[in-house]
Amino acid sequence: MLLFPANFLPQSTERLILRRFIDVDLERFLAYRQDPQVAQFQGWSMLSEAEGKTFIKEMQTAAIGIPGEWFQMAIAYKQSNLLIGDIGMQIYAKDPTNVEVGFTLNQQEQGKGYAREAVSALIHLLFKLGSINKIVAITDSRNESSIRLLKRLGMRLSNSLEVEFRGEWCVEETFELNHQDWLLSSIKSDEK
Template identity: 40%
Template structure:
């Protein structure tokens, strides 16, 4: 795996989507996304309680990107800069050329193929540009939509990684 450098930020584009850097102007959407009960249903994280917490999250993400610790894309539809979701590569291990993938989408944008399109672009970026050997996804055992998406993209359940929670682990090898 080569040295990772997310500067300049690696904007990605698909047929319908633009994956861009998260910005302070996304604070309202980040707050709404990360406090939405439906989005949080299968997440093991605290619900955001304020716009200030959303701003802190954005600041943390930007700092991690500038330190090349992770990369987080705001998912937007072409022609509309409004954030509809997010997707990231994080827990990047240079030693094993591996990264974890995470994603979330507002419920009213689910079922439209948006995450499929975003996931395809990020997987390609991870293997082609970052030279990853594998991408790992942790998802709740009852999150059937996420599991179906991962399987459709050739992720295979990894029984070798033990999780103490209700998560299952899927892995995609490059």
């Protein structure tokens, strides 16, 4: 099992904090997780209040980085600590050097650069561990805003596959960013 340092969370960015969920997140968490527009392309299903409480309790103490298990971290405003979304990550059991990530933001917070800021910070944290070689994100080909974000983060389309999702056929697109490409793009950014 990959060992995540004790200080992996919380992490701050310019406007946000990535942290574990806290009890007071429940109302805001349920607000976006029960929004049909937010849930449209997500692999999770909407949660009841009781399921939301259980989920938050589990994530408060869950170990980070157990291969094959998803871990969700909260995305909150840095100033107020109010929840605006979350990021999930799963170390692949078959290849623990690969991590899949997924992200969800409250509809009112979309289009403001928050997802890019949060996911970019997580990518940086994961590659800084030294044992992660590739970060993967899978999205529906109709989810244009997520695809634009993944491309802005330097991820490349590696695979498209027609699958059945929630009773209808769609195309899942897999995007990848390997450590070497991330290092090269980081060096180029630093040179500017």
